[in-house]
Amino acid sequence: MKASKKKKQLFIIILGRPGSGKGTQADLLGKKFGFSHLSTGQLLRNRAKKKDFVGRTIKHIQGTGALVPTPLVFQIWSPYIERFFMKGKGRGIILDGSPRKLYEAYLLLELLEMYGWQKNVRVLNIAISPKEAMRRLLKRGRFDDDAPDVKNRLRVFNKEVVPVLKFLKKKGMLLHVNGEQTIEDVHKEVLKKLKI
Numbered sequence: 733m734k735a736s737k738k739k740k741q742l743f744i745i746i747l748g749r750p751g752s753g754k755g756t757q758a759d760l761l762g763k764k765f766g767f768s769h770l771s772t773g774q775l776l777r778n779r780a781k782k783k784d785f786v787g788r789t790i791k792h793i794q795g796t797g798a799l800v801p802t803p804l805v806f807q808i809w810s811p812y813i814e815r816f817f818m819k820g821k822g823r824g825i826i827l828d829g830s831p832r833k834l835y836e837a838y839l840l841l842e843l844l845e846m847y848g849w850q851k852n853v854r855v856l857n858i859a860i861s862p863k864e865a866m867r868r869l870l871k872r873g874r875f876d877d878d879a880p881d882v883k884n885r886l887r888v889f890n891k892e893v894v895p896v897l898k899f900l901k902k903k904g905m906l907l908h909v910n911g912e913q914t915i916e917d918v919h920k921e922v923l924k925k926l927k928i
């Protein structure tokens with residue numbers, strides 16, 4: 733690659749059990765390299781502040797640790813990706829914690845393909861054990877972090893996100909990262925795996 737050549741924009745997906753530090757790693761990476769950080773969970777929490785029907789429904793779903801319907805998720809993703817694409821600059825997008833369901837994954841890849849980004853996708857799997865996830869989440873104390881909700885989110889992870897990981901692995905997009913290290917060491921491994 734020539735030194736002057738513009739770096740390829742990347743669409744980085746960060747997956748991992750609740751509590752694996754996806755958000756922290758997305759922030760670190762985003763700040764260092766100028767990626768836009770697309771946090772679906774956070775944008776849905778913001779949407780839930782509006783106390784209309786959809787807002788209240790999202791709040792209720794998030795409170796139980798279940799998944800918000802896919803069409804609502806794409807109402808957030810599609811314009812965000814479109815805005816980024818139209819601007820034409822920036823290092824890329826980091827999507828943290830999603831896709832959470834197989835068909836979210838299918839639809840997202842279809843959308844990215846439309847923008848010609850299918851070769852720009854990288855998926856990081858920040859791996860921690862279920863026991864470690866439980867320990868970390870109960871310490872964190874967000875409104876959906878009490879014991880029954882945490883258990884439910886871990887169940888949802890096994891049922892919905894593990895098939896997503898398998899699908900993305902088959903596509904050759906998955907990069908494994910050991911999440912049971914210091915934040916700094918996880919970050920270093922992330923950089924190594926992404927080769928950036």
Ligand code: AMP
Pocket residue numbers: 750772773774776793794795797798799800801802805828829830831832833836885
């Ligand atoms: P997070 O901040 O990523 O832990 O997400 C918090 C909550 O937002 C989840 O428990 C879900 O209820 C909802 N959520 C986040 N991302 C998605 C997604 N991609 N699909 C459906 N629901 C989601």
